[in-house]
Amino acid sequence: MSGLQTIINKCQGMEIDRRKVVGIQTTRNEVARTSETPTFNPWRINLTMPASLRYNEARALMEQLDVLDRNTPQVVTFGDASCLSWIFRYQGSLAVSQLNQITVSSFIGNQLVLTNLPAINANRVMFEQNDLIQIGNYTFPFTSTTKVTRGTGATVTVTTHRPKIITGAVNTANITVGNACQFYMFCPNMPTYKLVVGGADYSAGGTLVGNALIEFSGDFSLYEWVATA
């Protein structure tokens, strides 16, 4: 655990922004018209940190953040800490072994076709809305925008929240779902930190050790690094 992963694990608030680039105009007779450019639609996550990190315990973290700065991406996950794993928990009904046998048949636009499906009841739910799906080792998760049941065919089609932004071949790739998915993020606004009064540490045999609390200059606005997708 290091750098941005620590920030995710210790944050006290999280805001997810997946809004697309859209132009909206309202005509004189109040008819709304929209235009959209299908983009990479990167994940944007704002993390609010508490001002309770003790300086002597967070020096390694400070160094890791300074090394990352505002231009270095890092792989993070929300399944790392048990206190976070519920956020993107898989909502479908398949067991891990059944998920592991599924492979990608094709991925065109936002239509992800999966094959090698398990032999289960046609009504069983494979993906609920908002379930994360990762293709192979590409750390660019997609969400399922609809509820997908097994059906009776050899394949199922998942409509994803963004088009196939992965440039590599994905056919026959396995999938990862839920909180096991990974994100490739960087922090373009990397906040600075301030040492404020507090954080007294008596751990050294009851002797007061000089210390401080860490206060960040703002939220951590993580942005998905899709340049290498």
Add this chain to the structure above:
Amino acid sequence: MSQNIPQVQNTGAIKSAEFVKLTIFNEFSNSANVTTHTFSSAYRNETIDGAEYLALGGLLSVGSQNRDLRVTAGDTNISLSGVSGNNIQIVLDTKIRGSEVEVWRGFYDDTDQLDDYYLRFTGVITNYTIQEERVDNNDNFIVTVSASSYKTVLSNRIAGRKTNEESWKVFDPLDTSMDNVYSIAGVQFDFGKEVTASSSGGNNGGGGRRDRDRGNEQQR
């Protein structure tokens, strides 16, 4: 010529992306020696008219384009990212001015697949700028190329030959048509006047117009 675009008809929502093709002519005398750069605001590489438009994320913006019923001169600007990529190299290290530029707009369907595309602008690069924006620790570069439509280019074009000996002999060294231009340059010459034996040079020239006037007076 007007064109029907079904993707924008009877709908309140459209999905589109811009595609820019830059054709750089490497040699003045060989129009076949070209380097082509294609980039787009799309999320993936798309093929239009046989050219693959790269989705490298280098395209920042495309300026407005005039659409008039009659042919009018219109300019536009295309901004490219100067961070990473090779856009600064393109404008500094190639014959960018005079390059041909095409701007296409592609329309996407509900499954984010390219449905159709239309040519919006064809012109010639007339200028470029590289802008650095440095504020505190933020340092960014933007490359902007200015493109003029062909009408502007043709309006500004200087063509033809000058009526002097040197210019005339560029194409045919044996052509002596303009050899005497220097000797009569700046001389008042009365075209049409009858040549008299005493007249030498052009000072006394012809006087046809006066003769005609005289003839008219006699008829009256």
